[in-house]
Amino acid sequence: MTTDVKARNKEVIEEVLAVYPEKSAKKRVKHLNVHEEGKPDCGVKSNIKSLPGVMTIRGCAYAGSKGVVWGPIKDMIHISHGPVGCGQYSWASRRNYFIGVTGVNAFGTMQFTSDFQEKDIVFGGDKKLDKLMDEIEGLFPLNKGITVQSECPIGLIGDDIEAVSKKKAKQIGKTIVPVRCEGFRGVSQSLGHHIANDAVRDWVLEGAGAAEKLKEFESTPYDVAIIGDYNIGGDAWSSRILLEEMGLRVIAQWSGDGTLKEMEATPKAKLNLIHCYRSMNYISRYMEEKYGIPWHEYNFFGPTKIAESLRAIAAHFDGKIQEGAERVIAKYQPMVDAVVAKYKPRLDGKTVMLYVGGLRPRHVIGAYEDLGMEIAGTGYEFGHNDDYQRTTHYVKDGTLIYDDVTSFELEKFVEKIKPDLVGSGIKEKYVFQKMGVPFRQMHSWDYSGPYHGYDGFAIFARDMDMAINSPVWSMTKAPWKK
Amino acid sequence: MSQSAEKVLDHMNLFRAPEYTDMFESKKTCFEGGYPDIKVQEIADWTKSWEYREKNFAREALTINPAKACQPLGAIFAAVGFEGTLPFVHGSQGCVAYFRSHFSRHFKEPSSAVSSSMTEDAAVFGGLNNMVDGLANSHSLYKPKMIAVSTTCMAEVIGDDLDSFIKTAKQKGSIPENFDVPFAHTPSFVGSHITGYDNMMKGVLTHFWEHAERKENGKINFIGGFDGYTVGNLREIKRMFDLMGLDYTILGDNSDVWDTPTDGEFRMYDGGTRLEDAKAAINAKGTVFMQSYGTEKTAEYVKSKGQETLVFNHPVGVTATDEFLMAISRLSGKEIPAALELERGRLLDAMADSQAYFHGKRFAVYGDPSMVMGLTAFLLEMGAEPVHVLATNGNKEWAAAMQALLDASPFGQGCKAWAGKDLWHMRSLLATEPVDFLIGNTYGKFLERDIGTPLIRIGFPVFDRHHHHRSPVWGYQGSLNVLVKILDKIFDEMDKSTNMPGKTDYSYDIIR
Numbered sequence A: 001m002t003t004d005v006k007a008r009n010k011e012v013i014e015e016v017l018a019v020y021p022e023k024s025a026k027k028r029v030k031h032l033n034v035h036e037e038g039k040p041d042c043g044v045k046s047n048i049k050s051l052p053g054v055m056t057i058r059g060c061a062y063a064g065s066k067g068v069v070w071g072p073i074k075d076m077i078h079i080s081h082g083p084v085g086c087g088q089y090s091w092a093s094r095r096n097y098f099i100g101v102t103g104v105n106a107f108g109t110m111q112f113t114s115d116f117q118e119k120d121i122v123f124g125g126d127k128k129l130d131k132l133m134d135e136i137e138g139l140f141p142l143n144k145g146i147t148v149q150s151e152c153p154i155g156l157i158g159d160d161i162e163a164v165s166k167k168k169a170k171q172i173g174k175t176i177v178p179v180r181c182e183g184f185r186g187v188s189q190s191l192g193h194h195i196a197n198d199a200v201r202d203w204v205l206e207g208a209g210a211a212e213k214l215k216e217f218e219s220t221p222y223d224v225a226i227i228g229d230y231n232i233g234g235d236a237w238s239s240r241i242l243l244e245e246m247g248l249r250v251i252a253q254w255s256g257d258g259t260l261k262e263m264e265a266t267p268k269a270k271l272n273l274i275h276c277y278r279s280m281n282y283i284s285r286y287m288e289e290k291y292g293i294p295w296h297e298y299n300f301f302g303p304t305k306i307a308e309s310l311r312a313i314a315a316h317f318d319g320k321i322q323e324g325a326e327r328v329i330a331k332y333q334p335m336v337d338a339v340v341a342k343y344k345p346r347l348d349g350k351t352v353m354l355y356v357g358g359l360r361p362r363h364v365i366g367a368y369e370d371l372g373m374e375i376a377g378t379g380y381e382f383g384h385n386d387d388y389q390r391t392t393h394y395v396k397d398g399t400l401i402y403d404d405v406t407s408f409e410l411e412k413f414v415e416k417i418k419p420d421l422v423g424s425g426i427k428e429k430y431v432f433q434k435m436g437v438p439f440r441q442m443h444s445w446d447y448s449g450p451y452h453g454y455d456g457f458a459i460f461a462r463d464m465d466m467a468i469n470s471p472v473w474s475m476t477k478a479p480w481k482k
Numbered sequence B: 001m002s003q004s005a006e007k008v009l010d011h012m013n014l015f016r017a018p019e020y021t022d023m024f025e026s027k028k029t030c031f032e033g034g035y036p037d038i039k040v041q042e043i044a045d046w047t048k049s050w051e052y053r054e055k056n057f058a059r060e061a062l063t064i065n066p067a068k069a070c071q072p073l074g075a076i077f078a079a080v081g082f083e084g085t086l087p088f089v090h091g092s093q094g095c096v097a098y099f100r101s102h103f104s105r106h107f108k109e110p111s112s113a114v115s116s117s118m119t120e121d122a123a124v125f126g127g128l129n130n131m132v133d134g135l136a137n138s139h140s141l142y143k144p145k146m147i148a149v150s151t152t153c154m155a156e157v158i159g160d161d162l163d164s165f166i167k168t169a170k171q172k173g174s175i176p177e178n179f180d181v182p183f184a185h186t187p188s189f190v191g192s193h194i195t196g197y198d199n200m201m202k203g204v205l206t207h208f209w210e211h212a213e214r215k216e217n218g219k220i221n222f223i224g225g226f227d228g229y230t231v232g233n234l235r236e237i238k239r240m241f242d243l244m245g246l247d248y249t250i251l252g253d254n255s256d257v258w259d260t261p262t263d264g265e266f267r268m269y270d271g272g273t274r275l276e277d278a279k280a281a282i283n284a285k286g287t288v289f290m291q292s293y294g295t296e297k298t299a300e301y302v303k304s305k306g307q308e309t310l311v312f313n314h315p316v317g318v319t320a321t322d323e324f325l326m327a328i329s330r331l332s333g334k335e336i337p338a339a340l341e342l343e344r345g346r347l348l349d350a351m352a353d354s355q356a357y358f359h360g361k362r363f364a365v366y367g368d369p370s371m372v373m374g375l376t377a378f379l380l381e382m383g384a385e386p387v388h389v390l391a392t393n394g395n396k397e398w399a400a401a402m403q404a405l406l407d408a409s410p411f412g413q414g415c416k417a418w419a420g421k422d423l424w425h426m427r428s429l430l431a432t433e434p435v436d437f438l439i440g441n442t443y444g445k446f447l448e449r450d451i452g453t454p455l456i457r458i459g460f461p462v463f464d465r466h467h468h469h470r471s472p473v474w475g476y477q478g479s480l481n482v483l484v485k486i487l488d489k490i491f492d493e494m495d496k497s498t499n500m501p502g503k504t505d506y507s508y509d510i511i512r
Helices: A003-019 A022-030 A063-068 A085-091 A118-123 A126-139 A154-159 A162-174 A189-207 A210-216 A234-246 A260-268 A276-290 A301-313 A319-347 A367-368 A385-391 A407-417 A426-434 A453-468 A471-475 B017-034 B037-046 B049-059 B069-080 B093-107 B120-125 B127-142 B155-157 B161-169 B194-207 B229-243 B275-283 B294-306 B319-334 B338-358 B368-382 B395-408 B423-432 B446-453 B475-498
Strands: A032-033 A078-081 A145-150 A175-179 A225-231 A249-253 A273-274 A295-297 A352-353 A374-378 A400-402 A420-426 A440-441 B084-090 B146-151 B220-223 B248-250 B286-289 B308-311 B362-366 B384-391 B416-419 B436-438 B455-456
Touching: A003 A022, A003 A400, A003 A407, A003 B017, A003 B084, A022 A032, A022 A301, A022 B049, A022 B127, A063 A085, A063 A145, A063 A189, A063 A276, A063 B093, A078 A126, A085 B093, A126 A145, A126 A162, A126 B049, A145 A162, A154 B127, A154 B155, A154 B368, A189 A260, A189 A276, A210 A260, A225 A234, A225 A276, A234 A301, A234 A319, A234 A453, A234 B017, A234 B127, A249 A260, A249 B017, A260 A276, A260 B017, A273 A276, A273 A301, A276 A295, A276 A385, A276 B120, A295 B248, A301 A319, A301 A367, A301 A453, A319 A453, A352 A407, A352 B423, A367 A374, A367 A453, A374 A407, A385 B294, A400 A407, A400 B017, A407 A426, A407 B146, A420 A426, A420 A453, A420 B220, A426 B093, A440 A453, A471 B362, B037 B416, B049 B423, B069 B084, B069 B093, B069 B146, B069 B194, B069 B368, B084 B093, B120 B127, B120 B155, B127 B161, B146 B155, B146 B161, B194 B275, B194 B294, B220 B319, B229 B248, B229 B319, B229 B338, B229 B475, B248 B275, B286 B319, B294 B308, B308 B319, B319 B475, B338 B475, B362 B368, B362 B423, B368 B384, B368 B395, B368 B475, B384 B395, B416 B423, B423 B446, B436 B446, B436 B475, B446 B455, B455 B475
Parallel strands: A078 A145, A145 A175, A225 A249, A225 A273, A273 A295, A352 A374, A352 A420, A374 A400, A420 A440, B084 B146, B220 B248, B220 B286, B286 B308, B362 B384, B362 B436, B384 B416, B436 B455
Antiparallel strands: A032 A400
């Protein structure tokens, strides 16, 4: 990028910092930077507590566990353990698609809660939890197990959900997983991912009877697992289809449209394919250490990265799979060419600012570039330093980087940089649309998707064009006002 | 391959293509380890039986699909109704992300609120520092005229004291000494979102009124309660009150902040009750409460200051609106103008035109307690038959009042009011004692799918239909909107069940 852009970006950082109280400005300065090519990371601190009162966009550990990692496991019942709100606000809102008969053998779009009352806070909720598990078993006999997603009070009132879970697992004879994802733990959703990963390790992969279950599983040399794809709008499906077409056998989806049995079988995979590194690197590393399963980070956004990823995945296997990868790439190439031919002329040179969660602030960049678009700024809600290191492979010199951005900062950045598109979440969407800036939600795909895979890329391209080139944006100023 | 550049398939159609349905089938049979289809069907049928209903209603510990949220959501709803007010929620930060998302999904509008972002250390040492730094940051960045503080359950469990924390923050210079910071403790494990509204509204009034002298001035205050239609409803109330020539103050007027224009500018604050009006509202002759359930404490406080209180339950329909206007007229001494009487006549005209289609239709209704009461009264007025009415956040008094309303009408016989029950209870009710229509919020679509009962979306939240919150459901005009909404669904269902050529050509009428 030109020195003008770099200077402008540095200037706008100075401008926003000037508004903070001094103490807070000193903290925020570490999270904002203009990327310099050749550096090992983006030059920002990350995974640090949000400042109080600044309108952070982040959520909590419960959101990271119940909302992200565990919630999509469709044949288990996930209890929002504590007061009613957490489960209510996260009820069926994430679009992690699944197939099943809701309320009978699938439970992904239901809200199960212990709905804590004052007496539960005072006397503890363990007895209620115990009884509630019996009620679940009685009313939903086809459930495969239960997870206990702790809300803030659980850790504060000293409940022993582990003891209750162990006791009930024995009584009922199913997997019951206590998860200590109280919202006050850690600084964002991120610790919730980690805690949830550890709970999978402790209570599923190392749970009762895990070894016997593995013995029953018949392996093939081409078994892989999809890790860290939550099937938003069907993402995991439009990814799985490519892997199967190239000759691999996908034995598990973590966790979009996933089941307990798939999780249990995963140690039999020959390779773990990880899409959202941030939320599931922990369990992948564990399986590498414990079972010697290598893991590979891939990127299924946009044809360039998809082809790169398919070849890199195939390189872990034999010639048959490598030929399969080439065959898949060739099969979809005409469709991809037609998509690019149709949409690139309409999007070429348009600029984008992103602010999303775990992998998308970097992973989607290639897809935009396939359409001729440029990234003017990007940042993570809950990224760590390893995310910012990985981001250097995607962003160009001079890109504005903002970690745990505050609503105030993001608004000022967009005002100054005037991108053609902002990609962020529901809390940001209407702010920028009011400003006349086209917007796409990049968590929920704005109720569209899938965006993964070749099939998803066509939808992605159509959606970006639809947002940016919508006629509504040309009318934001009344014609009688200059 | 089904996807193409010419005709881009969305998820709705893409995944029905054979390459995907085959893939789903093989995933299911090879890897998921599920139960056989016949077993799934058997259990699915069983969940709709009387036996299951009894088991379901025997639940004591488990709540499934409740129709209620938690207190701080309501506190934010009340707070943003005041001029330049930033809601500040003391406790864990994730809650605020949820509240903001929830409102944005319903109103399709920005929703600004901040958190004091308490973490483990605050759990141990208390959140005083978070309050001190948080107020300073909020004040610098967002330049509010007022900051309204509420709490999450975390802060409540560890026992943080808002009053002393706010005083300390002022002493430490976070915000000016005279800056308005009303507050309310809003534990999520007590009541629901409507309780939080009540607590915050009372908190704001207490802040402005507690040390004020009351000099009655003949004005009227209006408090709407937690209301998904607040944008349309408050504007309708203002229109009606203006027609009456009332001198009034809407307390907590969030109709503008959740309906700002797209004109190139983001307005974090817009409209709202002016702070000096909130202050002066103590001098009013009386205060009107549109939803008695969820404003109890505020009403009691207002009464204690010497004002008359008029309490309603979400009036919908002719009789309820008549009573509402007559009470306002009596309190204010203003006559009900001819223009409103004309609207009354027009509403009744519409009701008379359509009543035959309502007659004898069986309804289930759920939602916040006052709203359920108002809608049920309207159904009775139309000659429809409510059968199950349910409020997860309704109490025993509500159930008794509801039952009395039902028992007083020939159309309410055989209807039961269910307080404290959830939508999984409702599922059993609909499965065992079917009705023709269900009235409720967006989550009712799961019941519509499971049981087949057509859903009429009235309530909060409504995420999956756009813009309905912009039209009122109160007043004669609002009642007309409710009438049309229900009627459209009745006609749609009649058409849908008579559209089979060669079979039902006879009832597929062009004139209804």
